[in-house]
Amino acid sequence: MALKFLKAPPPNVVLLPDTQFFVRAIPVPADQTPEELSTQVELALETLAPFPVAQMYYGYHWRPGARHALIYAAYRKRFSQASVETWSAADAVLPAFATLLNPAASPGTTAILSTPDSLTAIHWADNSGVPSLVISRALPEPDDDKPPLSESDRDAARAALRNELLRATPGTIHLHEYEYPALDTVPAPARADNALVFATPPAKNTRTTPSSTTFTTAQLDMLDVRDKAELVARRASRRRDLLLWRAFLGCLSLLALCALIDIALKGGKFLQEKRIYQVKEQAPYVAEIDRANTLATRIEDLSNKRLLPFEMIDLLRPALPDTIVFTRVITRSLNSIEIQARTNRAADFNSFRTSLVSLPAIEKLDINNPATRDGSTTFTMLITFxxxxxxAAEDIPPPQPKNTATPKTDAASETAAENAAPQSGAPQPAAPSIHDQIQQQLTPGQSDAPSPDAVPPANGQPAPQTTEHTIVTGDTLARIARQAGVSPRDIIAANPGLANPRNLQPGQKINIPQPAPPPANETAEEEPNQ
Structure with a gap:
């Protein structure tokens, strides 16, 4: 929004009484230029005026294409030195009738301008926009020896002068009458782009649309009655002042912009500090929410997934020396485990650490608190996979079946086996296998009754291959496999109808395969010693 004090001041125009000037219309050639017209006006004034040009204030009005120009001049001594000094600050010094030089006036138009001391008639004979006749008449001045004129006498004198002016302007078709109560109260013109716009006062005798008269800077130079050389210098000074004024306005605008930017920066800084304060105030609540979300995520993971410590330990077995013993195992997350271990050989500790780093399944290894005392090294490992x-072991797909041939035995082994059998022909009970010993250690509720598949056949073939096991609370496929001395794949292969190995239900029955028997040649070598 523009500030009022930054606006240029209104134009200062000095209007002089029309009766101080004599006015004439002079012909102008069709190809006349403004520079040539200035010289022609001076020549015309030397011919028409009773005084030299240097002793007169003069001006003229002309529009391009007009075949005549209107010139006017006044003897300099008619104006006091004090009034002339006031002209230096004016934008233009014009006779009063110049404000009514409307270029749009139609042929046959006459305008009468009434001031407190005079009447002026302006007549346009053609449509060139330049009046062909201007006549001014002064009202009678009161005589010192006579009483002042009454208001009715002044009105009568004004009416007489009006009729005289109308008789002097034959061919009047359109008559417009205007009045200026005082020349110093005429509204100042408005500034436009290198021009001044004079508002035409409303006519007294007709209803006319409000109009205006615009004069460019070049036209004002012609209309102005001051010395033309001084006007040229004044115009140059005014252009310089205008540039300085615009530069001043630009600097003020730049300062205002800088002030606005500074205010915006301070406002932004205040808002930023306010947001930082709010963030600090809400930081404990945000941290609490983060902890709650982390806990909820962990609970959700634990509800949907289960920890697999044994599977993690199985991944470490390729690098585990026999001398290292795990004393404590803590599962930290789905992919990390904490192990406390000890060993009696410090060299195995270093080799174990090096082997763990090389395992492809390990992402990060941290070893804390290694200590050696009385020849025993203890340490804590945090391993992230x-x-x-x-x-999970039950998620590992079972191995594809392979075509295996029936193992061959030599005749000596078969003869030794037949001689070792009792003469009665009844089968002797075999010694309990590792599988049977593990079955005796199963938790209560398990069933060690042999399945139908485990009943010895009548043809004297080898012992049954599976044992039925009843699931109890806490059983997992990996745990059962470790207790039975077999792999989870073997259990899955022995139970083709097992729908979900990871979801074993209490009371569910599954078949557990027996561990693989030793090779036949080893059995044949041991039997003679029994």
Whole structure:
């Protein structure tokens, strides 16, 4: 929004009484230029005026294409030195009738301008926009020896002068009458782009649309009655002042912009500090929410997934020396485990650490608190596995069946086996296998009754291959496999109808395969010693 004090001041125009000037219309050639017209006006004034040009204030009005120009001049001594000094600050010094030089006036138009001391008639004979006749008449001045004129006498004198002016302007078709109560109260013109716009006062005798008269800077130079050389210098000074004024306005605008930017920066800083304060105030609540979300995520993971410590330990077995014993195992997350271990050989500790780093399944290894005392080294390991490397045993697909040939035995082994059998022909009970010993240690509720598949056949073939086991609370496929001395794949292969190996229900019955028997040649070598 523009500030009022930054606006240029209104134009200062000095209007002089029309009766101080004599006015004439002079012909102008069709190809006349403004520079040539200035010289022609001076020549015309030397011919028409009774005084030299240097002793007169003069001006003229002309529009391009007009075949005549209107010139006017006044003797300099008619104006006091004090009034002339006031002209230096004016934008233009004009006779009063110049404000009514409307270029749009139609042929046959006459305008009468009434002031407190005079009447002026302006007549346009053609449509060139330049009046062909201007006549001014002064009202009678009161005589010092006579009483002042009454208001009715002044009105009568004004009416007489009006009729005289109308008789002097034959061919009047359109008559417009205007009045200026005082020349110093005429509204100042408005500034336009290198021009001044004079508002035409409303006519007294007709209803006319409000109009205006616009004069460019070049036209004002012609209309102005001051010395033309001084006007040229004044115009140059005014242009310089205008540039300085615009530069001043630009600097003020720049300062205002800088002030606005500074205010915006301070406002932004205040808002930023306010937001930082709010963030600090809400930081404990945000941290609490983060902890709650972390806990909820962990609970959700634990509800949907289960920890697999044994599978993690299985991934470490390739690098585990026999001398290292795990004393405590804590599962920290789905992919990390904490192990406390000890060993009696410090060299195995270093080799174990090096082997763990080289395992492809391990993402990060941290070893804390290594200590050696009385020849025993203790340490704590925090191991993080790569995502997707820790897989539940029951999720491992069973091996594809292979075509296996029936093992061959030599005749000596078969003869030794036949001689070792009792003469009665009844089968002797075999010694309990590792599988049977593990079955005796199963938790209560398990069933060690042999399945129908485990009943010895009548043809004297080898012992049954599976044992039925009843699931109790806490049983997992990996745990059962470790207790039975077999792999989870073997249990899955022995139970083709098992729908979900990871979801074993209490009371559910599954078949557990027996561990693989030793090779036949080893059995044949041991039997003679029995």
């Amino acid at each position: 790569k995502p997707g490397t820790v897989i």
